[in-house]
Amino acid sequence: MELRFVPPDLRRLDLLVSEIIAVPIAIGDRPPQGSAGLLDYRLGGRISEVIASGAITGSLGEKLFLSGRPRLPYDKIFLYGVGDNSSFNPQTFARIVELLLNTMSELGAKRAVVELPGRALDLISPEIAANVLLQQAGDRPEFDTWTLIDTPAAQRAVNQRVKNDRANQWQ
Secondary structure, three states: OEEEEEOOOHHHHHOOOOOEEEEEEOOOOOOOOHHHHHHHHHOOOHHHHHHHHOOOOOOOOOEEEEEOOOOOOOOEEEEEEOOOHHHOOHHHHHHHHHHHHHHHHHHOOOEEEEOOOOOOOOOOOHHHHHHHHHHHHOOOOOOOEEEEEOOHHHHHHHHHHHHHHHHHHOO
16 A cells, blocks of 8 residues: 555645545544544535534444535545544554455545544554554555545654665665
């Protein structure tokens, strides 16, 4: 799996071409946080409406798909529940990533734009997040490229970690 990055900016997200965008929803996210909040703005509050209706609560493992067209360049918006932010930890992150990978595999989504759970609120470091993602996706050839929604600082940290890991691998 190749990782690319895009900053959490609506204009930059509009420039991407991908079939699906996946964003986390936590319990009590009203209004939606992170990229879900950006998409909610572009969709005129549609994500807030589905949260208010109870269609998704943010419980761990919940899934909800919305159409992104015509206001977004994505066919599908995948909202996935991540549980309560106050109990978020690396084990929870790994479990959510596994569920995320399984769902994307079932959809046949080789390329996706994804905000990893906990990253918008910096509940997990970008290096650990990318490491867990790459470990779990490493032996799954169905994934091509994921564009992670994260800050430029996170991108630099992950790129440096990958560079260091590759250098250590050859020693």
